[in-house]
Amino acid sequence: MQLIASEKVQSMATSIFTELANKKRQAINKGVDVIDLSVGSPDMAPPDYVVDTLVKYSQDTTRYGYTLKGLDEFHQAVQYFYKKRYDVDINSDDEVLQLMGSQDGLAHLATAIIDPGDYVLVPDPGYPIYEHGVTIAGGSIYPMPLLEDNDFLPKLDEIPVHILEKTKMMIISYPGNPVTALASKGFFEEVVEFAKKHQILVVHDFAYSELIWDGRPSLSFMSVEGAKDVGIEFNSLSKTFNMAGCRIGYAVGNKEALKVLATFKSNIDYGIFYPIQMAAVAALTSDFQVLDEQVKEYEKRRDALLAGLEKAGWKVEKSPATMFVWAKIPAGWSSREFAFALIEKAGVAVVPGDAFGAQGEGYVRMAIVQPSEKLTQAAERIRLFLNTNQPSK
Numbered sequence: 446m447q448l449i450a451s452e453k454v455q456s457m458a459t460s461i462f463t464e465l466a467n468k469k470r471q472a473i474n475k476g477v478d479v480i481d482l483s484v485g486s487p488d489m490a491p492p493d494y495v496v497d498t499l500v501k502y503s504q505d506t507t508r509y510g511y512t513l514k515g516l517d518e519f520h521q522a523v524q525y526f527y528k529k530r531y532d533v534d535i536n537s538d539d540e541v542l543q544l545m546g547s548q549d550g551l552a553h554l555a556t557a558i559i560d561p562g563d564y565v566l567v568p569d570p571g572y573p574i575y576e577h578g579v580t581i582a583g584g585s586i587y588p589m590p591l592l593e594d595n596d597f598l599p600k601l602d603e604i605p606v607h608i609l610e611k612t613k614m615m616i617i618s619y620p621g622n623p624v625t626a627l628a629s630k631g632f633f634e635e636v637v638e639f640a641k642k643h644q645i646l647v648v649h650d651f652a653y654s655e656l657i658w659d660g661r662p663s664l665s666f667m668s669v670e671g672a673k674d675v676g677i678e679f680n681s682l683s684k685t686f687n688m689a690g691c692r693i694g695y696a697v698g699n700k701e702a703l704k705v706l707a708t709f710k711s712n713i714d715y716g717i718f719y720p721i722q723m724a725a726v727a728a729l730t731s732d733f734q735v736l737d738e739q740v741k742e743y744e745k746r747r748d749a750l751l752a753g754l755e756k757a758g759w760k761v762e763k764s765p766a767t768m769f770v771w772a773k774i775p776a777g778w779s780s781r782e783f784a785f786a787l788i789e790k791a792g793v794a795v796v797p798g799d800a801f802g803a804q805g806e807g808y809v810r811m812a813i814v815q816p817s818e819k820l821t822q823a824a825e826r827i828r829l830f831l832n833t834n835q836p837s838k
C-alpha cells in the first residue's frame with residue numbers, strides 16, 4: 446500500500462526542521478561533536494518537592510485510572526499562582542482549563558473555534574504550532590510581522606479591514622519563541638481595545654512567564670483590565686518548573702472560550718495522570734525560591750554566550766527573557782546558509798530564523814539549554830568559524 450499523507454499534513458511538513466535534523470545527524474555520523482542549541486527543552490531538574498510528590502502518588506495503585514479533567518486541587522493551585530505571581534484574580538471553578546501542555550491548547554483551540562474562511566492573526570516569526578493549529582482547523586492565516594524597529598510588536602493599525610472582518614482570533618506571545626521581547630502594559634491595553642472593537646478572541650501564549658531576566662517584572666495579559674472579556678492565556682509547567690516531559694499546562698481567562706475548548710478536549714483525551722497533577726499542585730503552591738535561582742542561571746548562560754560571541758566580533762542583542770537568544774546574523778549570510786554551515790563546520794546546532802516565518806530571515810535562534818561552560822565553548826567554535834568562513838555571495 447502506498448500511503449499518501451493528507452493535504453493538511455503535507456502542508457505542515459516543516460522542511461527546515463527536517464533539514465536541520467538531517468544535517469545534525471550527518472555531522473554526528475561524520476564524528477563531529479555537535480553542541481546542540483537547537484531544541485528548547487529545559488536541561489535543569491524540577492524542584493525536589495515536585496519529584497517527591499510524583500513518586501509518592503505513583504506508589505498509590507488506586508491512582509492509575511483516567512482523571513478525565515483537572516482536579517479541583519489543580520484549579521485552586523492555578524488560582525493561587527496567578528494571585529501570587531501576577532496579582533490576577535482567577536476563578537478556579539470556570540476560569541481555568543487544564544491542558545496536556547500548552548501545546549495541547551495551541552494545537553486544538555482553532556479547531557474548537559475556527560471554520561474554513563475564518564482568519565487568525567499570528568505573529569511572524571512565531572512558534573510553529575500557531576500556524577499548524579489553524580491549518581488543522583482549515584482556517585486562514587494572516588501573519589503579523591514582528592520587527593525590531595517596532596520593538597517586535599505587531600502594528601495592529603496596519604492589518605487590512607477586509608482581513609479584520611473575517612478574523613476570529615489572534616495569537617500573541619510575550620515573551621515569546623523565537624522572539625524573546627517583552628510587551629508593555631500599554632500594548633496589552635491596545636490589544637484589548639482592538640479585540641473589543643473587532644470582536645476577536647485574543648490568545649496570549651505565556652509559556653515563558655517566569656523566565657524573565659535582569660529583574661524585569663512578568664506581565665500577564667490577564668492583569669490588564671478587560672482582558673478576560675476578550676482573551677485567554679496559556680501557561681505551562683514545562684519551562685517554569687522544568688516539567689516539560691510531564692505534559693501539563695493550563696489556560697486561564699474567558700470562560701466561554703475555555704468551555705468551547707474543554708468540550709472539544711473531552712472528546713479526544715481523558716485527563717492527566719493523577720500523580721502528575723499533584724506534582725503540578727506542589728510546584729504551583731511552593732515558595733517559588735527555585736524560580737529566582739533558575740533565572741540567575743539563565744542570565745549567567747546568556748551572558749556567557751553573548752560575551753563569547755562578542756569576542757568573535759558578533760555583537761548580539763541581550764535577550765530579556767525565555768531560554769533563547771534571538772540573534773541577528775552577520776551580514777552576507779542567509780539564515781539557512783549560516784545555520785547549516787555552523788553545524789557542518791563549527792559543530793554548533795542553531796535554528797535558522799526563517800523556520801519560524803518569513804520575517805525570521807536574517808536571524809538564528811539559540812537555545813541556552815547547556816551549562817555556561819558549554820556555551821562559552823560553542824561561542825569559541827563560532828569565533829573560529831567566522832575567522833575562516835565567508836558567506837557564499
Ligand SMILES: Cc1ncc(COP(=O)(O)O)c(C=O)c1O
Binds near residue numbers: 572650
Ligand atoms: C512559545 C511556546 N509556547 C508553547 C510551547 C509548548 O510548551 P508545553 O506544551 O510544553 O507547555 C512551547 C514549547 O517550546 C513554546 O516555546
